[in-house]
Every structure is written in C-alpha cells, then in structure tokens.
Amino acid sequence: MRLAETGKTRDRKLVSALSDSLLAAIIAFALFSLVLGLRTEDAATGLTLEPRPALLFTVVAIVFFGRLALNLFVWQAEYPLTAPFAKLFNSEPFDRRDRVTLAVAFVFGAGWLLIGLLFGEPVYELLGTVVVLFVGLGLLRRFIVQRFPNLPYAQMFIAGGILFALFFPIVTYALESMFRLGLPLRYWFDLSILILTYVMLGWGLNIVVGLAGLLDLGYVAFYAVGAYTFALLATHFGLGFWICLPIAGAAAALWGIILGFPVLRLRGDYLAIVTLAFGEIVRIVLLNWTDVTGGPNGIAGIPKPTFFGLPFSPFAEGMTFHKFFGIPYDGLHALIFLYYLILVLAFATNLVTLRLRRLPVGRAWEAMREDEIACRSLGINTTVTKLSAFATGAMFGGLAGCFFATRQGFVSPESFTFIESAIILAIVVLGGMGSQLGVAIAAVVMVGGFEALRHTEGLQAVFGEDFDPALYRMLLFGIAMVGIMVWRPRGLVSTRAPTISLGDGKNISGELVSEGRG
Structure with missing residues (x-):
C-alpha cells in the first residue's frame, strides 16, 4: 500500500514538474520569438527579417530542461543533488550519498581540466578548474573548521585578501623589472x-x-x-x-x-x-x-x-x-x-x-x-x-x-x-545584503567574470569564429543570478555579525535576518 502511495506521489511530482516546465518553455517562446527568433538583415532592397529557428529552439530547450531539472532535483526532491555542494560550506555532516556525489563531481572536474590541458581546449580547462577549486576549497574549509574549531579562519581569509591587495602591484612590478617575464x-x-x-x-x-x-x-x-x-x-x-x-x-x-x-x-x-x-x-x-x-x-x-x-x-x-x-x-x-x-x-x-x-x-x-x-x-x-x-x-x-x-x-x-545601477545593486544582492565581505567577493566575481568573456579564443573554437560572447554576457549574468537565487538566496555570505551583543557575539544565519522593504 505504501509503495503504491509512493509511486502515485512520484507520478504527481513528475506531472507537476513537466507541466511547470512546459509552461516556462511556452513563456520563453513567446518572449524570445521576436527578440531571438528574427534578425534584421540589411539587403539591397532594404531591411529584411531572417528567421533563426535553431537559436530560438535552443533557448526554449534550455529553459524547459533547466526548469525540469530544478523541479526534479532541487525544489521537489527529497534529496536534492545540490545538498552535498551546500554542505561544503556549512556544518552539516556528510553521509554516503554526499561523498559519492562530491567524488563524482571532483573526478569529472579533474577530467575536464586534464582534457583542456592535453588538447588545448580553454573551455574545458576553465570548467574543470572551477569545479575542482569549488569542491577542493569547500573540503579544505570543512577540514579547517573540524580540526581547528576555534581558529578564526574568516579573519585569516580577510587578512590574506588585504595583504594580497596591498602587495600585489609592488611584487608583480618588481618581478617584471628584475626578470622580464612578459607579464x-x-x-x-x-x-x-x-x-x-x-x-x-x-x-x-x-x-x-x-x-x-x-x-x-x-x-x-x-x-x-x-x-x-x-x-x-x-x-x-x-x-x-x-x-x-x-x-x-x-x-x-x-x-x-x-x-x-x-x-x-x-x-x-x-x-x-x-x-x-x-x-x-x-x-x-x-x-x-x-x-x-x-x-x-x-x-x-x-x-x-x-x-x-x-x-x-x-x-x-x-x-x-x-x-x-x-x-x-x-x-x-x-x-x-x-x-x-x-x-x-x-x-x-x-x-x-x-x-x-x-x-x-x-x-x-x-x-x-x-x-x-x-x-x-x-x-x-x-x-x-x-x-x-x-x-x-x-x-x-x-x-x-x-x-x-x-x-x-x-x-x-x-x-x-x-x-551601471543594476550591476552595482546586483553586486550587493549577490554578495549578501549587509555583508561587507560578500560585496567584495561579488564585485570580483562579476567584474572579473565579465572581463573573462573578452577572451574568446576557446569559446570561438567551440561555437565558431563568428561567436561573440559579449552579446551573451547579460544572458550569462541572468543565469548566474538565477543560480544564486536557487542555491544561495541570501547571497554568497548570508551570515550577519551582530552589531551589539552581551558576551561573545556569534554570527547570525541569514535566514533569521529580515532584508527590509524600505
């Protein structure tokens, strides 16, 4: 009886996820049919409209399958696939499924990085580096917290960032002056x-x-x-x-x-x-x-x-x-x-x-x-x-x-x-409203990420010589913001340090802090 009820519940979840994803795809088709589905061409007789069904179909498919994946594995799942990655940066203990998921992600990231290094593919090299660094830094953070619970690693991170900011130009300029490294x-x-x-x-x-x-x-x-x-x-x-x-x-x-x-x-x-x-x-x-x-x-x-x-x-x-x-x-x-x-x-x-x-x-x-x-x-x-x-x-x-x-x-x-106002506001929201450290990290990620899209060699090798990533910067920016809303709705740094406290002040989870509506 319980198995039958479980099967019916899963069927209802699947039907709900499919209908929601189909509705999102229809809305995406209606929104992008004129923006991406048609392109104006300057012909000898004047401006003509050139249909682009392949691009429109690709965008709609991305919306459909992305929404379906979010419904099945994040919003309606009893054990979402994002749980192990979220546990990297909090204090929840790992179970066997967490270890298997993280191990698979690390192996895939290392494989992409190796493919990029061996075959000269910057896209796979960048993707693999991001995955390996994300999992590796999360595991390192958990190791430090578990072995040294009283170590103020956040303060150490801030101090390291300040020292890097202070000595970065002097050290690099001195190295270039002495050794002519071509930096x-x-x-x-x-x-x-x-x-x-x-x-x-x-x-x-x-x-x-x-x-x-x-x-x-x-x-x-x-x-x-x-x-x-x-x-x-x-x-x-x-x-x-x-x-x-x-x-x-x-x-x-x-x-x-x-x-x-x-x-x-x-x-x-x-x-x-x-x-x-x-x-x-x-x-x-x-x-x-x-x-x-x-x-x-x-x-x-x-x-x-x-x-x-x-x-x-x-x-x-x-x-x-x-x-x-x-x-x-x-x-x-x-x-x-x-x-x-x-x-x-x-x-x-x-x-x-x-x-x-x-x-x-x-x-x-x-x-x-x-x-x-x-x-x-x-x-x-x-x-x-x-x-x-x-x-x-x-x-x-x-x-x-x-x-x-x-x-x-x-x-x-x-x-x-x-x-410009939108970018500055996005930096504040992405980093975590009220968090000074989060705003600094978000500024580095957003400005540095936009600048990384100017290096088009690897992307053009995959998508063709006519591919201009600058045209898709806002699309990638929107995808990144949606990802932040799903996985870190309170920003990259969601904890809040109390302004005044009796005794030892402890950080407050962002879930317990109201953001205000002005």
Whole structure:
C-alpha cells in the first residue's frame, strides 16, 4: 500500500514538474520569438527579417530542461543533488550519498581540466578548474573548521585578501623589472582598479540597501554627480583632484538628501521606481544641458592626480615623480598610484561603514530595515535615519565618481546609464545584503567574470569564429543570478555579525535576518 502511495506521489511530482516546465518553455517562446527568433538583415532592397529557428529552439530547450531539472532535483526532491555542494560550506555532516556525489563531481572536474590541458581546449580547462577549486576549497574549509574549531579562519581569509591587495602591484612590478617575464601588468592593474571601483560603489550602496533596507535603483546618479563635479571644477576653475575630492563627496551627499525628502513615505516597489526615475533624470539633464555639461560630447581634458604635487607625465615642466626619485620614467607608475588611491578610498569606505554600524545611527538603520513601524514606536526619527542613509551612501558614490573622472580623463552621460545601477545593486544582492565581505567577493566575481568573456579564443573554437560572447554576457549574468537565487538566496555570505551583543557575539544565519522593504 505504501509503495503504491509512493509511486502515485512520484507520478504527481513528475506531472507537476513537466507541466511547470512546459509552461516556462511556452513563456520563453513567446518572449524570445521576436527578440531571438528574427534578425534584421540589411539587403539591397532594404531591411529584411531572417528567421533563426535553431537559436530560438535552443533557448526554449534550455529553459524547459533547466526548469525540469530544478523541479526534479532541487525544489521537489527529497534529496536534492545540490545538498552535498551546500554542505561544503556549512556544518552539516556528510553521509554516503554526499561523498559519492562530491567524488563524482571532483573526478569529472579533474577530467575536464586534464582534457583542456592535453588538447588545448580553454573551455574545458576553465570548467574543470572551477569545479575542482569549488569542491577542493569547500573540503579544505570543512577540514579547517573540524580540526581547528576555534581558529578564526574568516579573519585569516580577510587578512590574506588585504595583504594580497596591498602587495600585489609592488611584487608583480618588481618581478617584471628584475626578470622580464612578459607579464601583462597594464591589463592587470587596469582590471584591478576597475574591480576596486565597483567594490567601493558596492560598499556605498550597501549602506542604503543592505543596512537601511531602502531599495535604490538610481545609485549611478550620485556616481555621475561626483564625476561631473570634479570635471567642471577642474576644467573651469583649475582646481586639483585633492581639493575636489571632498567637494564631490559633499555634492553627492547633498543630492542624496534632495532625493531622500520626496521618498520619505515610499516603500518597496514605489521607492525603487522613484530612485530609478531620479537616476534617469540626472542622466537626461547631463545629456541635454550642453552649455554646462557638454551634452553627449562630455567633458575632456580632466587632469590626473599628482603624488603630493609631483605629476607622472614625462612632458610636465618642473619637478616630476620620476625626476624627484631619480628613476627612469615608466607609465606604470601612474597606474600603480591610481591603484593605491582607489584602494585607500575603498578601505576608508569599509572602515567608516563598519564604524557607523556600531554607532546609534547604524543601529537605527538596521532597526528600520527590520521593521519601520516598530522603529517609529521606539522613538527613532525615521526621517533623519533615511536621510542620513541616503546622504552617506551617496557621498561614497560621489567619491568614487570623482576618482572615475580623474582616471578616465573624460566623462560623458553614456558612462552613467541604468545598467551601471543594476550591476552595482546586483553586486550587493549577490554578495549578501549587509555583508561587507560578500560585496567584495561579488564585485570580483562579476567584474572579473565579465572581463573573462573578452577572451574568446576557446569559446570561438567551440561555437565558431563568428561567436561573440559579449552579446551573451547579460544572458550569462541572468543565469548566474538565477543560480544564486536557487542555491544561495541570501547571497554568497548570508551570515550577519551582530552589531551589539552581551558576551561573545556569534554570527547570525541569514535566514533569521529580515532584508527590509524600505
């Protein structure tokens, strides 16, 4: 009798999974039939529509089988296939099925890595490396926790990351200078500067979204205010970077307060719509106010920062950086200086945020995130709390924008579109709202992952010479976000350290923490 009931339950689950997957495939077909199923071609008679049924069928099939796999092995399964991989990063004990699953995954990953190394296939090499590193690092983490339960491995990880960030440019530059290894230092430094910029932006938005619980979709507006403030002051009044840096932060904070006043009574989706509109208003003003902002042509000729008044240019008159220290001129000196400049700004953002969390204003932010009505009943002034969150987060966005302007030497409205706000918000959500470490990891993963798609040799060898992965970056980004929602719905780092505690403070699981709705 029990076997018959079990069989009927499995049949119902299978039918439910198939119907849900079929519905998802139909929706995908309706959404992508015009976007991917048809392509405009410039022919001699004009624009013509060329059908692409193969691509449309592939996307619909991916949606169908992906949804079916999620239904069968994740959402409705008594023992989902993702359980062993989730146990790698928590304290649940392994059973026999966990060990077999992880062993099979590790063998497959090692096999892909070996195939990639032997046959020169970068795709298999990358895939195998990711699987082997994921399983290996998870097992290493569990070994450390079980053998040394009192070892603060999280603090050790953070300390290792800080040391790497501090000495990475110096060590690589010294190795290249001594041994001529042919390292792409300029590319590495540029990428590191870009990652640190997004880390700083993520930490700034984390104050508004992660700590105060206010959903902000127009954060790029403060980024633009900081950039244009420095650009206008430098080009019209001849002010330097160090003088304009606090002015840009103050201007962005002022605009954060200006945005905060109209949205004091808004929550959730309505707050998101208003902040999105604010970001678009700022971009359109920059685009149309040509007398001041230059319009679509932007502002060029923005000066670079100096090392205590010593420029890095070989053509500058008077004392320069390389003349003062008696070393040959190298263009990498300016990049290294910019790297350490954004590193200091990012560290300052992190330290100020951690300090504010322990102050009454930081505890008020977190209380408002949990329950705004209860926050008011305790006598907390939510108006001041919201405005302080908007102003503080906007200030750090303005500082990052000032750095962006001096690094690029040129600003235009095209650099401050909605997609930038979406990426910054995705970094905060992906890392774990309220988690400083998670935001830093997510920025490295997202920015570095997008940059990895520029290396197309291995992908073109598999999909053809005409394959351009840049066109599929947003698709892969969406797939990654769906995966995070399935396996880590609270972000990569879901635990929360208590702001104040009696005795020894212990991390709180993300499942017990409300994210807030603003």
